[in-house]
Amino acid sequence: MLTDGRYACVRTDAKPQWREESSTATTALKAGRVESSIEDGRDRTATDEPRLLLGANGTVQATLTADELTCPGPEPDTFPYRYGRGADKRIHVFDWDREVGRYAAIAAMKANPYRPVSLPLLPEDHVRTGGNLARSVTVTVVTADCVEYEQP
Numbered sequence: 001m002l003t004d005g006r007y008a009c010v011r012t013d014a015k016p017q018w019r020e021e022s023s024t025a026t027t028a029l030k031a032g033r034v035e036s037s038i039e040d041g042r043d044r045t046a047t048d049e050p051r052l053l054l055g056a057n058g059t060v061q062a063t064l065t066a067d068e069l070t071c072p073g074p075e076p077d078t079f080p081y082r083y084g085r086g087a088d089k090r091i092h093v094f095d096w097d098r099e100v101g102r103y104a105a106i107a108a109m110k111a112n113p114y115r116p117v118s119l120p121l122l123p124e125d126h127v128r129t130g131g132n133l134a135r136s137v138t139v140t141v142v143t144a145d146c147v148e149y150e151q152p
Contacts, residue, residue: 012056018120
Protein backbone atom coordinates (compact mmCIF):
# COMPACT_ATOMS: atom_id res chain seq x y z
CA MET A 1 0.00 0.00 0.00
CA LEU A 2 1.19 3.49 -0.83
CA THR A 3 0.67 6.64 1.23
CA ASP A 4 -2.27 7.70 -0.98
CA GLY A 5 -4.20 4.48 -0.19
CA ARG A 6 -3.54 2.92 -3.59
CA TYR A 7 -1.24 0.00 -4.37
CA ALA A 8 1.99 -0.20 -6.37
CA CYS A 9 2.15 -1.94 -9.75
CA VAL A 10 4.41 -2.11 -12.79
CA ARG A 11 3.74 -2.78 -16.47
CA THR A 12 5.57 -5.97 -17.39
CA ASP A 13 5.04 -9.46 -18.79
CA ALA A 14 7.61 -10.84 -16.33
CA LYS A 15 7.26 -11.20 -12.58
CA PRO A 16 8.80 -8.13 -10.88
CA GLN A 17 11.81 -9.05 -8.71
CA TRP A 18 13.35 -7.17 -5.78
CA ARG A 19 17.12 -7.23 -5.28
CA GLU A 20 19.44 -5.54 -2.83
CA GLU A 21 22.18 -3.22 -4.00
CA SER A 22 25.07 -2.80 -1.60
CA SER A 23 26.34 0.55 -2.87
CA THR A 24 24.77 3.95 -3.39
CA ALA A 25 23.02 4.18 -6.71
CA THR A 26 20.58 6.52 -8.32
CA THR A 27 17.93 5.53 -10.79
CA ALA A 28 16.50 7.91 -13.34
CA LEU A 29 13.03 6.37 -13.27
CA LYS A 30 11.18 9.28 -14.78
CA ALA A 31 13.90 10.02 -17.35
CA GLY A 32 14.10 6.86 -19.41
CA ARG A 33 14.24 4.13 -16.75
CA VAL A 34 17.97 3.63 -16.99
CA GLU A 35 19.82 1.00 -14.96
CA SER A 36 21.36 2.19 -11.69
CA SER A 37 24.81 3.71 -11.48
CA ILE A 38 27.13 4.58 -8.59
CA GLU A 39 27.04 8.33 -7.97
CA ASP A 40 28.66 9.33 -4.71
CA GLY A 41 30.78 6.26 -3.89
CA ARG A 42 29.43 5.76 -0.35
CA ASP A 43 29.12 2.11 0.58
CA ARG A 44 25.71 1.25 2.08
CA THR A 45 26.65 -2.24 3.26
CA ALA A 46 25.76 -2.73 6.95
CA THR A 47 23.99 0.61 7.27
CA ASP A 48 20.42 1.70 7.92
CA GLU A 49 20.15 2.53 4.22
CA PRO A 50 20.08 -0.67 2.16
CA ARG A 51 18.95 0.09 -1.36
CA LEU A 52 16.30 -2.25 -2.71
CA LEU A 53 15.72 -2.25 -6.46
CA LEU A 54 12.61 -3.55 -8.22
CA GLY A 55 13.49 -4.94 -11.63
CA ALA A 56 11.25 -5.95 -14.51
CA ASN A 57 11.93 -6.33 -18.23
CA GLY A 58 15.64 -5.69 -17.63
CA THR A 59 15.14 -2.24 -16.14
CA VAL A 60 14.89 -0.81 -12.64
CA GLN A 61 11.26 0.14 -12.01
CA ALA A 62 11.58 1.46 -8.45
CA THR A 63 14.19 2.08 -5.74
CA LEU A 64 13.47 1.99 -2.00
CA THR A 65 15.45 2.42 1.19
CA ALA A 66 14.67 0.80 4.54
CA ASP A 67 13.19 4.07 5.81
CA GLU A 68 10.53 3.91 3.08
CA LEU A 69 9.34 0.48 4.22
CA THR A 70 6.79 1.85 6.64
CA CYS A 71 3.06 1.54 6.95
CA PRO A 72 1.18 2.53 4.84
CA GLY A 73 4.19 2.42 2.52
CA PRO A 74 6.22 4.49 0.08
CA GLU A 75 5.10 7.63 -1.71
CA PRO A 76 3.05 7.04 -4.90
CA ASP A 77 5.70 8.55 -7.19
CA THR A 78 8.17 5.82 -6.14
CA PHE A 79 6.53 3.46 -8.65
CA PRO A 80 5.68 4.02 -12.32
CA TYR A 81 2.07 2.84 -11.80
CA ARG A 82 -0.43 2.46 -8.99
CA TYR A 83 -3.94 1.05 -8.74
CA GLY A 84 -7.00 1.09 -6.51
CA ARG A 85 -10.65 0.13 -6.53
CA GLY A 86 -12.96 2.99 -7.48
CA ALA A 87 -16.52 3.77 -6.42
CA ASP A 88 -17.64 1.86 -9.54
CA LYS A 89 -16.05 -1.33 -8.05
CA ARG A 90 -13.52 -1.48 -10.92
CA ILE A 91 -9.72 -1.47 -10.64
CA HIS A 92 -8.31 1.88 -11.82
CA VAL A 93 -4.63 2.04 -12.87
CA PHE A 94 -2.72 5.34 -12.88
CA ASP A 95 0.71 6.44 -14.05
CA TRP A 96 2.39 9.57 -12.66
CA ASP A 97 0.02 11.90 -14.53
CA ARG A 98 -3.32 10.24 -15.30
CA GLU A 99 -5.52 7.16 -15.31
CA VAL A 100 -4.29 4.63 -17.89
CA GLY A 101 -6.81 1.80 -17.51
CA ARG A 102 -9.91 0.35 -15.85
CA TYR A 103 -10.42 -3.34 -15.18
CA ALA A 104 -13.14 -5.55 -13.74
CA ALA A 105 -10.64 -7.52 -11.62
CA ILE A 106 -6.95 -7.97 -10.78
CA ALA A 107 -6.75 -10.86 -13.30
CA ALA A 108 -7.85 -8.51 -16.09
CA MET A 109 -5.32 -5.92 -14.92
CA LYS A 110 -2.54 -8.55 -15.03
CA ALA A 111 -3.57 -9.57 -18.57
CA ASN A 112 -2.90 -6.03 -19.84
CA PRO A 113 -0.05 -6.58 -18.24
CA TYR A 114 -0.02 -4.50 -15.05
CA ARG A 115 1.45 -6.53 -12.18
CA PRO A 116 0.82 -5.74 -8.50
CA VAL A 117 4.02 -5.18 -6.50
CA SER A 118 4.49 -6.38 -2.96
CA LEU A 119 6.92 -4.61 -0.66
CA PRO A 120 10.21 -6.45 -0.29
CA LEU A 121 11.35 -8.19 2.83
CA LEU A 122 14.23 -6.29 4.34
CA PRO A 123 17.46 -8.34 4.20
CA GLU A 124 18.17 -9.94 7.57
CA ASP A 125 21.73 -8.62 7.87
CA HIS A 126 20.40 -5.03 7.92
CA VAL A 127 18.07 -5.81 10.80
CA ARG A 128 20.89 -7.24 12.92
CA THR A 129 23.41 -4.48 12.25
CA GLY A 130 21.19 -1.57 11.30
CA GLY A 131 21.21 0.73 14.32
CA ASN A 132 17.78 2.38 14.52
CA LEU A 133 16.29 -0.24 12.23
CA ALA A 134 17.47 -3.14 14.42
CA ARG A 135 16.02 -1.48 17.53
CA SER A 136 12.63 -0.86 15.92
CA VAL A 137 11.97 -4.41 14.65
CA THR A 138 10.04 -6.99 16.64
CA VAL A 139 9.97 -10.64 15.58
CA THR A 140 6.88 -12.69 16.42
CA VAL A 141 7.54 -16.37 17.15
CA VAL A 142 4.61 -18.77 17.36
CA THR A 143 5.24 -21.85 19.50
CA ALA A 144 2.97 -24.78 20.35
CA ASP A 145 1.51 -23.06 23.41
CA CYS A 146 2.11 -19.31 23.03
CA VAL A 147 3.29 -16.36 20.98
CA GLU A 148 6.60 -14.71 21.90
CA TYR A 149 7.87 -11.30 20.83
CA GLU A 150 11.60 -10.75 20.45
CA GLN A 151 13.80 -7.88 19.39
CA PRO A 152 16.88 -9.03 17.44
